Amino acid sequence: MFLSSVTNLYAIIISVVAAAGAILFAWYRIRLTGGITSIIKELKTNKTSRIESGESKIPNELSGAINDRFDDNSNYIAQLQKQIKDLQMQVRLSQGQKRNTEAIIYGIRDAVIVVDEFDKLLMANEAAGKLFNFDYKNSQHKPVSELLGGENAGTGKNEFVNFLCHSREGKVRHIRREIEFSNEGRPGIFDCIVSCVYGEQERVCGVVAVLHDITREKEVSQLKTDFVNHVSHELKTPLASISAYSEMLVDGEANDEQTRKEFYAVIQSQAERLNRLIEDILNTSRIESGLIKIEKKPVSLTILIEQQLQMIRGYAEEKDIKIIGQKPIVFDQVYADKDMISQVIVNLLSNAVKYTPRGGTIKIGTEVDETAGLARVSITDTGVGIPKDEIEHVFDKFYRVDANKKQAKGTGLGLNLVKQIVEKAHNGRVFVTSEPGVGSTFGFELPLATAETVNA
Amino acid sequence: MAEGKVLVADDEIHIIHVVTIKLRNNGYEVISAEDGVKAFALACAEKPDIIVTDYQMPGMTGLELVRKLRQNETTKNIPVIMLTARGFAVEDKEQEELEISELLSKPFSPKELLRSIEDILYQRQVTRNK
Numbered sequence: 001m002f003l004s005s006v007t008n009l010y011a012i013i014i015s016v017v018a019a020a021g022a023i024l025f026a027w028y029r030i031r032l033t034g035g036i037t038s039i040i041k042e043l044k045t046n047k048t049s050r051i052e053s054g055e056s057k058i059p060n061e062l063s064g065a066i067n068d069r070f071d072d073n074s075n076y077i078a079q080l081q082k083q084i085k086d087l088q089m090q091v092r093l094s095q096g097q098k099r100n101t102e103a104i105i106y107g108i109r110d111a112v113i114v115v116d117e118f119d120k121l122l123m124a125n126e127a128a129g130k131l132f133n134f135d136y137k138n139s140q141h142k143p144v145s146e147l148l149g150g151e152n153a154g155t156g157k158n159e160f161v162n163f164l165c166h167s168r169e170g171k172v173r174h175i176r177r178e179i180e181f182s183n184e185g186r187p188g189i190f191d192c193i194v195s196c197v198y199g200e201q202e203r204v205c206g207v208v209a210v211l212h213d214i215t216r217e218k219e220v221s222q223l224k225t226d227f228v229n230h231v232s233h234e235l236k237t238p239l240a241s242i243s244a245y246s247e248m249l250v251d252g253e254a255n256d257e258q259t260r261k262e263f264y265a266v267i268q269s270q271a272e273r274l275n276r277l278i279e280d281i282l283n284t285s286r287i288e289s290g291l292i293k294i295e296k297k298p299v300s301l302t303i304l305i306e307q308q309l310q311m312i313r314g315y316a317e318e319k320d321i322k323i324i325g326q327k328p329i330v331f332d333q334v335y336a337d338k339d340m341i342s343q344v345i346v347n348l349l350s351n352a353v354k355y356t357p358r359g360g361t362i363k364i365g366t367e368v369d370e371t372a373g374l375a376r377v378s379i380t381d382t383g384v385g386i387p388k389d390e391i392e393h394v395f396d397k398f399y400r401v402d403a404n405k406k407q408a409k410g411t412g413l414g415l416n417l418v419k420q421i422v423e424k425a426h427n428g429r430v431f432v433t434s435e436p437g438v439g440s441t442f443g444f445e446l447p448l449a450t451a452e453t454v455n456a
Numbered sequence: 457m458a459e460g461k462v463l464v465a466d467d468e469i470h471i472i473h474v475v476t477i478k479l480r481n482n483g484y485e486v487i488s489a490e491d492g493v494k495a496f497a498l499a500c501a502e503k504p505d506i507i508v509t510d511y512q513m514p515g516m517t518g519l520e521l522v523r524k525l526r527q528n529e530t531t532k533n534i535p536v537i538m539l540t541a542r543g544f545a546v547e548d549k550e551q552e553e554l555e556i557s558e559l560l561s562k563p564f565s566p567k568e569l570l571r572s573i574e575d576i577l578y579q580r581q582v583t584r585n586k
Contacts, residue, residue, distance in 0.1 A: 247566055
């Protein structure tokens with residue numbers, strides 16, 4: 001709209017300058033010739049009458065008249081020169097404005113397309129050229145239907161061309177529509193805003209279209225929706241049990257002491273589940289947003305693993321699962337937040353126990369790669385394993401392997417938290433290998449503590 | 457005391473447990489399944505009077521289960537109550553199309569569930585007697 005107005009203004013000023021110049025020149029010619037003609041006429045009249053009357057003042061009067069005329073004409077010329085200077089100044093100003101507008105449009109990251117009243121291109125910026133794959137600098141006056149649309153352009157781009165042309169035909173002041181079409185080979189969603197430019201008598205003399213890429217915004221919005229849906233589902237599940245069992249107790253549906261105790265136990269376990277879930281969500285969110293305080297110092301992985309094993313051993317024994325420990329390492333210190341890495345180890349160990357059938361084995365391995373400056377921990381189980389097509393998603397937030405959901409309860413946040421802690425908070429790396437029916441190996445690598453950090 | 461056989465399908469064992477106690481205390485026979493596949497097999501074999509199913513279950517979702525039930529001659533007329541922890545998970549059109557008698561949001565009240573089961577079975581009895 002702005003560009004078009006400036007372009008129009010520029011055209012109008014040029015026309016005005018040309019017209020005004022022509023008028024002033026003509027006017028000057030008329031005045032000049034008119035003046036000289038009248039002097040000659042006067043001269044003739046005076047000469048005749050004064051010769052007849054015997055007077056001889058003609059030369060002085062003529063001289064005065066001519067001087068007066070020349071004075072007048074000099075003033076006209078001076079005025080004209082001033083007006084021409086003013087107009088030249090205005091032309092320079094409007095040219096400067098045009099350049100500014102072009103610089104703004106070329107600098108905009110959104111695609112901008114300006115078409116005339118015949119749907120032919122007037123101007124486009126680089127983003128538009130990239131989006132529609134055309135030479136944006138040398139395509140003026142080409143029909144937009146050929147330039148932006150066509151058989152090979154795809155449905156979305158043709159929809160945009162139709163939208164642009166119909167908006168002009170419908171004399172729509174401002175209109176917007178979300179249109180999907182591919183952007184450099186990837187599917188994209190664009191917020192297309194079209195504004196008509198009006199000339200004299202409300203005649204539409206062009207259209208300006210701005211296409212804003214909202215693909216990422218849409219993705220983020222979808223992620224937020226999915227997150228809220230997942231969280232609400234995960235929160236409501238334990239809440240449903242707590243609520244139902246409480247109601248049953250209140251209504252006296254638990255007939256004996258044993259049943260009542262059973263109900264209390266369910267309520268307690270589901271409340272703990274709810275608390276764990278909230279903690280996991282908060283921790284994931286804190287790490288993602290960078291708000292969590294990370295207190296790094298040199299810590300021994302061997303010691304951390306031993307501590308976490310004490311917590312998990314009872315659970316493993318219940319399922320008759322054998323845990324084969326790590327080999328002692330002389331130097332295995334990593335520069336890490338002790339509590340966070342403990343959380344990583346306990347999450348991996350408890351997952352291994354959860355998904356390993358009764359009588360299985362869990363093997364913990366630690367190794368140091370001094371050349372790479374890394375310490376590596378791996379936890380291998382003889383569990384149910386993960387199907388090949390699902391393995392790449394196991395660290396995704398709320399992802400749970402469909403086939404293993406019956407094996408154990410989970411929120412789908414534990415492994416995501418492991419990944420966040422290792423990779424985001426410690427610049428490490430998580431890894432997983434698995435074979436369905438045989439078992440899985442989950443692990444992580446962390447940078448070794450350097451001499452400087454150990455002595456710090 | 458009411459009479460009737462109810463199939464409860466949910467992957468949350470505690471939900472199956474609490475619904476089972478509530479319904480048995482009120483005279484119903486209860487059979488249960490922890491996933492959609494088992495629930496469908498049980499529905500075909502046991503022909504329950506009504507099915508209470510969760511929306512989200514591993515293997516086969518509640519909606520897929522109902523779709524399969526409606527395509528099967530033996531089970532197509534069994535009324536279904538669906539429990540869901542996801543807001544707006546089932547659209548009105550889907551509910552109508554699959555003839556889902558009632559949608560109950562989790563957390564739900566066992567009392568309310570019992571009332572719904574009684575109402576639906578009563579309505580069916582009335583329709584049959586006409």
